[in-house]
Amino acid sequence: MSIRIFWILAATVFLSACANTTRPGAVGVNRSQFMMASSEDVNRLSAVSYNEQNQKAKEKNILVTSGPTYDRLKFIANRLIPQTEAFRDDTRQWDWRLTLIDAPILNASCAPGGKITFYTGIIEQLNLNDDEIAAIMGHEIAHALREHGRERVSQAAAQNVLVNIAMAVAGPYGSAVSAANQVAQYAIVLPNSRENESEADAIGLELAARAGYNPIGAITVWQKMLKATKANSSPEFLSTHPSGEIRIEQLTALLPSVESLYKAAPKPPHTKKL
Numbered sequence: 062m063s064i065r066i067f068w069i070l071a072a073t074v075f076l077s078a079c080a081n082t083t084r085p086g087a088v089g090v091n092r093s094q095f096m097m098a099s100s101e102d103v104n105r106l107s108a109v110s111y112n113e114q115n116q117k118a119k120e121k122n123i124l125v126t127s128g129p130t131y132d133r134l135k136f137i138a139n140r141l142i143p144q145t146e147a148f149r150d151d152t153r154q155w156d157w158r159l160t161l162i163d164a165p166i167l168n169a170s171c172a173p174g175g176k177i178t179f180y181t182g183i184i185e186q187l188n189l190n191d192d193e194i195a196a197i198m199g200h201e202i203a204h205a206l207r208e209h210g211r212e213r214v215s216q217a218a219a220q221n222v223l224v225n226i227a228m229a230v231a232g233p234y235g236s237a238v239s240a241a242n243q244v245a246q247y248a249i250v251l252p253n254s255r256e257n258e259s260e261a262d263a264i265g266l267e268l269a270a271r272a273g274y275n276p277i278g279a280i281t282v283w284q285k286m287l288k289a290t291k292a293n294s295s296p297e298f299l300s301t302h303p304s305g306e307i308r309i310e311q312l313t314a315l316l317p318s319v320e321s322l323y324k325a326a327p328k329p330p331h332t333k334k335l
Contacts, residue, residue: 079093079094079095079096080093080094080096081093081094082094082096082149082206082207082208083148083149083206083207083264084147084148084149086147086148086263086264086267087267087318087319087322088263088264088266088267088315088318088319089263089318090207090260090263090264092256092260094207094208094212095212095215095216096208096211096212096215097215098211098214098215100173100208100211103173103174103208103210103211103214104173104174107172107173107174107176107210108156108172108174108176110172111158111160111172111176111178114160114178115160118160118162123162123163123164124160124161124162124163125161125162125163125181126161130161130181130184131159131161133191133194134159134161134177134179134194134198135159136329137191137194137195137198137272137274137329138157138159138177138198140195140272140273140274140329141195141198141199141202141268141269141272142157142175142202143272144267144268144271144272145202145206145268147267147268147271148206148264149206152175152206155174155175156174156175156176157175157176157177158175158176158177159177159179160176160177160178160179161178161179161180161181162178162179162180162181163180163181164180164181164182165180165181165182165185165186166180166182166183167180167182167183167186167187167286167289168180168182168183169183169197169198169201170201170204171198171201171202171204171205172205172210173205173208173210173211174205175202175205176205177198177201177202179197179198183197186289187282187285187286187289188285189282189285190278191274191278191329192269192274192275192276192277192278192281193278193279193281193282193285194278195268195269195272195274195278196265196266196269196274196276196278196279196282197265197282198265199264199265199266199267199268199269199272199274199279200261200262200264200265200279201261201265202265202268203260203261203262203263203264203265203268204257204261206264207257207260207261207264209257209260209261212257258308259311262279262308262311262312262315263315265279266279266312266315266316266319267318267319267322270319270320270322270323270326271319271322271323271326272326272329273323273326273327273328273329274323274329275323276316276319276320276323277316279312280309280312280313280316283308283309283312284309287305287306287309
């Protein structure tokens with residue numbers, strides 16, 4: 062009897078931890094996710110790790126807080142962020158931030174809770190246009206919208222891999238930083254599953270289209286990334302963002318679903334219609 066009760070309770074906990082973090086949107090992302098870790102704890106610890114990242118960049122004098130490239134990213138972010146409300150209502154209360162780090166790294170990310178980071182390397186080495194920057198930024202924001210980081214932290218916590226993050230938040234600053242770095246490892250650094258990447262591709266494509274950026278940019282940026290991969294050693298961006306011809310095919314297949322959204326959206330300066 063006790064074993065039966067245990068499994069009933071275990072099943073109840075599992076089912077109560079399942080949720081769909083976003084509305085499907087025009088691209089139809091609709092998957093139930095395992096969310097045992099609390100959103101508040103993951104967002105708080107991710108913010109600690111994000112602040113640590115920025116402090117280290119500042120100490121190295123590579124934190125960019127103004128200038129043409131930063132202003133360019135800020136403008137694109139300000140167009141993309143309002144579109145997140147098509148997928149969930151609470152993003153208007155998120156503490157959105159943008160960081161630009163001057164380093165020859167082909168990478169970008171968006172930590173849980175809306176903490177966006179770009180490196181100058183990915184913009185300069187790939188010679189990205191605004192549509193392509195919007196595609197990358199939309200993709201990273203989509204990971205935050207779907208709370209893929211929280212999902213992976215939950216999976217790790219269920220396997221007793223992570224520390225008790227709720228207790229770490231309440232502990233001393235040093236403990237919080239240590240826990241934050243551990244959470245960031247699962248939420249940002251480690252590769253996402255193919256399923257998570259496909260979801261981020263789809264939602265990112267729609268975010269960019271809704272913001273008036275040509276969704277073709279999502280295709281051309283991956284073509285550039287593949288070319289860079291063949292010419293050099295694998296970029297850091299691809300270590301956490303698996304790519305390939307299949308991915309480009311999937312994005313191409315999604316273009317018709319966002320075409321009307323793009324055509325109806327007000328266009329930013331210097332962009333062309335489909």
